[in-house]
Amino acid sequence: MSSPSLLVLYGSQMGTAQDTAHRIVRQAQRRRMQVKVLPLDSYSVANLISETLVVFVCSTTGQGDPPDNMKNFWRFLFRKSLPAGSLGRLDCAVLGLGDSSYPKFNFVAKKLHKRLLQLGASVLLPVGLADDQHDLGSDAVIDPWLASLWEKVFALYPSLAEVIPLQEDEPLPPTYTFHFLDDVKEETDDRLRIPMDHTVPSQSHPFPARVVFNKRVTELSHFQDVRHIEFDITGSNIEFAAGDVVVMRPCNSPEDVELFCQLLRLDPETLFTLRATDNTAVPARLPQPCTVRQLVESFLDIAAVPRRSFFELLSTFATNELERDKLAEFSSAAGQDELHSYCNRPRRTALEVLADFPHTTAELKADYLFDLFPEIQPRSFSIASSLQAYPNRLQILVAVVQYKTKLYKPRRGLCSTWLASLDPAQGEVYVPLWVKKGGLKFPKEKSTPVIMVGPGTGVAPFRSALQERIAEGKTANVLFFGCRSEIKDFYFKSEWVEMTKAGHLVLFTAFSRDQEDKVYVQHHVRENAELLWDLIAKKSACFYIAGNAKEMPASVCDALKEVFQQEGSVTAEEAEQMLVAMERTGQFQSETWS
Ligand code: 2AM
Numbered sequence: 001m002s003s004p005s006l007l008v009l010y011g012s013q014m015g016t017a018q019d020t021a022h023r024i025v026r027q028a029q030r031r032r033m034q035v036k037v038l039p040l041d042s043y044s045v046a047n048l049i050s051e052t053l054v055v056f057v058c059s060t061t062g063q064g065d066p067p068d069n070m071k072n073f074w075r076f077l078f079r080k081s082l083p084a085g086s087l088g089r090l091d092c093a094v095l096g097l098g099d100s101s102y103p104k105f106n107f108v109a110k111k112l113h114k115r116l117l118q119l120g121a122s123v124l125l126p127v128g129l130a131d132d133q134h135d136l137g138s139d140a141v142i143d144p145w146l147a148s149l150w151e152k153v154f155a156l157y158p159s160l161a162e163v164i165p166l167q168e169d170e171p172l173p174p175t176y177t178f179h180f181l182d183d184v185k186e187e188t189d190d191r192l193r194i195p196m197d198h199t200v201p202s203q204s205h206p207f208p209a210r211v212v213f214n215k216r217v218t219e220l221s222h223f224q225d226v227r228h229i230e231f232d233i234t235g236s237n238i239e240f241a242a243g244d245v246v247v248m249r250p251c252n253s254p255e256d257v258e259l260f261c262q263l264l265r266l267d268p269e270t271l272f273t274l275r276a277t278d279n280t281a282v283p284a285r286l287p288q289p290c291t292v293r294q295l296v297e298s299f300l301d302i303a304a305v306p307r308r309s310f311f312e313l314l315s316t317f318a319t320n321e322l323e324r325d326k327l328a329e330f331s332s333a334a335g336q337d338e339l340h341s342y343c344n345r346p347r348r349t350a351l352e353v354l355a356d357f358p359h360t361t362a363e364l365k366a367d368y369l370f371d372l373f374p375e376i377q378p379r380s381f382s383i384a385s386s387l388q389a390y391p392n393r394l395q396i397l398v399a400v401v402q403y404k405t406k407l408y409k410p411r412r413g414l415c416s417t418w419l420a421s422l423d424p425a426q427g428e429v430y431v432p433l434w435v436k437k438g439g440l441k442f443p444k445e446k447s448t449p450v451i452m453v454g455p456g457t458g459v460a461p462f463r464s465a466l467q468e469r470i471a472e473g474k475t476a477n478v479l480f481f482g483c484r485s486e487i488k489d490f491y492f493k494s495e496w497v498e499m500t501k502a503g504h505l506v507l508f509t510a511f512s513r514d515q516e517d518k519v520y521v522q523h524h525v526r527e528n529a530e531l532l533w534d535l536i537a538k539k540s541a542c543f544y545i546a547g548n549a550k551e552m553p554a555s556v557c558d559a560l561k562e563v564f565q566q567e568g569s570v571t572a573e574e575a576e577q578m579l580v581a582m583e584r585t586g587q588f589q590s591e592t593w594s
Contacts, residue, residue: 003033003034003157003159003160003163004033004034004052004053004153004156004157005033005034005035005036005052005053006028006033006034006035006036006053006054006055006153007035007036007037007038007043007051007053007054007055008021008024008025008028008035008036008037008038008054008055008057009021009037009038009039009040009043009054009055009056009057009073010037010038010039010040010056010057010058010069010070011039011040011056011057011058011059011066011067011069011070011073011074011108012039012057012058012059012067012069013059013061013067013068013069013377014059014377015301015374015375015377016059016097016132017057017058017059017067017097018039018374019307019309019374020057020095020097020130020142021037021055021057022037022309022371023146023309024037024055024057024146024149025037026172026309026312027146027150029166029172030165030166030168030172031150031160031163031165032163032165032166033160039069039070040056040058040069040070040072040073040074041069041070041071041072041073042069043073045072045073045076045077048087048090049086049087049089049090050089051089051090052089052090052091053090053091053092053153053156054090054091054092054093055092055093055094055095055149056092056093056094056095056109056112056116057095057097058070058094058095058096058097058108058109058112059096059097059098059108060096060097060098060102060104060105060106060107060108060109062102062439062549062591062592062593063104063439063590063591064102064103064104064107064108065108065439066108067108068436070108074108077112077115077119078115082119083119084118084119084120085119085120086119086120087116087119087120087121088120088121090116090120090121090122091121091122091124091156092116092121092122092123092124093123093124093125093128093149093152094109094112094113094116094123094127094128095109095127095128095130095142095145096108096109096110096112096127096128096129096130097109097130097132098129098130098131098132099131099132099133099594100131100132100133101133101549101550101594102549102592105129105131106127106129106130106131109127109128109129110127110129112127113127124149124152124153124156125145125148125149125152128141128142128145129141130142130145139307139308139336140336143333143336168312168316168331169315169316169328170316171313171316171317171368172371173277174277174365174367174368174370174371175276175277175370175371176274176275176276176277176282176367176370177274177275177277177367178272178273178274178366178367178369179272179273179274179275180270180271180272180366181270181271181272181273181289183271199237200237200238200239200434201236201237201238201433201434201435202434203247203378203434204284204285205434206248206432206433206434207233207236207237207238207432207433207434208430208431208432209231209232209233209236209394209430209431209432209433210231210232210424210428210429210430211229211230211231211232211422211424211429211430211431212230212231212232212393212424213228213229213230213424214227214228214229214230214419214420214422214423214424215227215228215229217397217489217491217492218488218489218491219487219488219489221488222484222485222488222489224399224400224489225399225400225402225420226397226398226399226400226457226489226491227397227398227400227416227419227420228384228395228396228397228491229395229396229397229398229419229422230385230390230393230394230395231246231393231394231395231396231431231433232392232393233392233393233394234392238394238434238435239387239435240383240387240394240435241386241442241468242383242386242440242442242461242464242465242467242468242469243382243437243438243439243440243441243442243461243464243465243591244383244435244436244437244438244464245380245381245382245383245435245436245437245438246380246381246383246394246396246433246434246435246436247378247379247380247381247433247434247435247436248378248379248381248415248431248432248433248434249298249376249377249378249379249432250376250379250414250415250418250419251297251298251376251418252296252297252298252300252302252303252376252414252418253417253418253421254297256302256303256351257293257296257297259351259355260296260300260302260351260354261292261293261296263351263354263355263358263361263362264354264361264362264364264366265362266292266366267292268291268292268293268296269291269292269293270291270292271289271290271291272289272290272291272292272295272366273288273289273290274286274288274290283299283370283375285299286299295369298376299375299376300369300370300373300375300376301350301373301374301375301376301377301414302349302350302351302354302373303349303350303351303414304349304350304374304414305343305344305347305348305349305350306343306349306350306353308330308331308336308339310350310353310372310373311327311330311331311339312331313368313371313372314327314353314357314360314364314372315327315328315330315331315360317360317363317364317365317368318357318359318360318363319359319360319363320359320360323357323359323360324360326357327357327360330342330343345405345406346405346406346407347405347407347411348407350372350373352407376414379415380436381396381397381398381460382396382397382438382440382460382461382464382546382591383395383396383435383438383460383461383464384396384397384459384460384461384463384464385463385464385467386464386465386467386468386471388467388468388471388472389467389468389471390467394433394435396460397457397459397460397463397491398416398419398420398457399416399456399457400412400413400416400417400419400420401413401416401417402417419431438461438591439589439590439591440461440465440544440546440589440591441586441589442465442468442469442542443542446472446473446474447476447539448474448476448539448540448541448542449476449477449478449535449539449541449542450465450469450474450476450477450478450541450542450543450544451478451480451532451535451536451541451542451543451544452465452477452478452479452480452544452546453480453521453525453543453544453545453546453547453556454479454480454481454544454545454546454547455480455481455482455483455510455520455521455547455548455552456482456483456547456548457547458545458546458547458548458552458592459479459481459491459492459546459547460546461544461546461591462479462544462546463492463495465477465544466479466499466504466505470499470502470504475503475504476535476539476541477499477504477505477506478505478506478507478508478531478532478535478541479496479505479506479507479508480508480509480510480521480524480525481496481507481508481509481510481521482509482510482511482512482520482521483509483510483511483512484511484512484513484514485511485513485514486509486511486514490509490511506531508521508524508528509524510523510524520552520555521552521556522552522555522556522558522559523559525556525559525560525563526559526562526563529562529563529566529567530567532560532563532567533563533564533566533567533568536582536587537567537568540587541587542586542587542588542589543560543582543587543588543589544588544589544590544591545557545589545590545591545592546590546591546592547592547593548592548593548594549592549593549594550594552592553590553592557579560579561575561576561578561579562575564578564579
């Protein structure tokens with residue numbers, strides 16, 4: 001059989017599946033195969049019937065849903081009208097990227113694999129289930145899975161096995177080429193262009209929202225900086241309901257941009273245009289021409305922990321012997337433990353790696369920047385206000401991520417640190433953003449009570465829900481809030497007190513560190529068994545959890561099941577089934593993040 005052309009289709013939320021898809025593409029290109037790579041929703045899915053070889057790479061989002069860029073594909077694939085044998089010609093394989101700390105681990109990949117079999121496709125190997133929680137990162141699953149994929153492909157197409165592959169130390173051609181221009185343009189930030197039409201802002205057309213205020217809501221002596229930020233969305237056509245999320249892309253800090261340009265010997269003010277070397281489209285959100293500064297500041301993710309593919313490509317530029325040996329080790333299968341302790345465990349950033357390999361970095365060609373660095377991915381935040389209470393405004397509540405590893409400099413979350421740095425007192429600041437439907441839905445019926453458990457910044461969607469519900473006259477609301485200390489991090493205290501006084505809210509607070517023993521929200525859930533049972537079993541109340549994904553949601557669920565057992569006189573198993581049934585009907589909902 002002649003050599004096939006390979007199609008790699010991916011569904012990616014945070015860019016990991018996209019990066020993995022491109023890694024498969026590079027491996028295929030080294031075999032001189034014809035390859036195409038696309039996000040699933042950019043592919044005309046009806047064409048699948050005429051494809052021969054397709055690899056699907058899909059991640060699963062927190063709640064078990066497919067990523068945004070494969071939602072249309074997902075709906076199409078599960079149409080009942082698709083005939084059982086319609087993919088009879090197709091050889092394919094599915095690689096899933098997931099996180100086993102979430103309950104629906106790799107749900108999308110498993111379901112896709114089953115569906116492809118149902119539609120008659122030949123699936124070449126068992127579905128790959130990469131796990132972000134794995135000690136050595138998801139590569140521990142992906143590497144052997146890829147090795148066995150190529151084995152199966154070579155068995156199907158023996159001519160491929162005979163091809164002499166391009167050597168690992170020869171770089172593949174870059175995806176784009178840079179054309180540097182001599183003239184300098186006055187820098188205008190094109191991201192801030194206000195759309196003149198009346199479309200609803202989206203990822204491709206975000207709305208530049210002015211930052212109205214950016215307040216720290218925890219005491220200065222508290223370990224964590226939590227920000228309450230308000231955006232002006234007047235004239236944006238943005239509408240949202242409680243439970244929806246706002247999405248934005250952060251920028252790299254000016255210091256990081258400066259250092260990056262120094263290391264690569266690039267002048268940040270230089271203008272360039274970009275040309276694609278094959279039929280890939282030039283990224284639409286980059287202005288053309290663009291300055292190096294704009295590119296580095298708002299497009300290249302230099303603050304993330306780099307993946308193995310970064311080292312593979314970087315090593316092809318090494319001329320200094322020491323650096324070359326080290327990079328070759330990090331790129332090799334045998335060097336993955338070493339790479340993990342150098343990079344993943346201490347959360348070393350790509351920029352810090354570049355600084356550790358200065359000779360190689362100085363040799364880097366700009367053409368390869370897009371192949372080396374993924375694009376900065378959008379981040380989502382639960383909206384913390386309602387349009388009824390704050391017309392033309394959108395507020396969020398953000399914990400500024402900062403922690404120590406063995407590295408000297410503390411690690412900082414890119415988006416929360418960037419948001420915290422935006423200071424409207426220093427002049428007008430705009431953030432391009434758009435809004436998405438969120439996972440939490442609140443009841444329309446006036447009489448349905450809601451019980452909300454939201455410790456820490458988990459309270460954000462519930463503040464929005466409370467404002468919205470109170471404005472609509474829905475006053476049966478219970479909130480369980482938890483923080484460390486009543487004085488240091490009990491944000492929005494006065495608002496809750498006012499709502500309670502007005503008879504619109506029943507509030508339970510768990511201040512975990514204000515006494516000797518820890519008190520958490522789940523303790524109060526248990527203590528209020530009678531009230532909760534009455535609301536849930538007799539008044540069909542909806543129950544919500546939002547917040548940190550670590551142990552809190554599972555502990556709250558356990559407490560809730562104990563409430564069912566105690567008050568409803570049911571067995572542990574029956575309590576579990578009740579919760580599952582509530583989840584199925586939407587009476588129980590959760591939104592958790594890590
Ligand atoms: P801690 O930091 O004192 O452990 C918001 O972060 C609040 O959630 C804090 O009071 C924090 O308490 C608490 N918290 C931490 N782990 C939790 C868990 N497993 N269940 C419930 N609350 C938790």
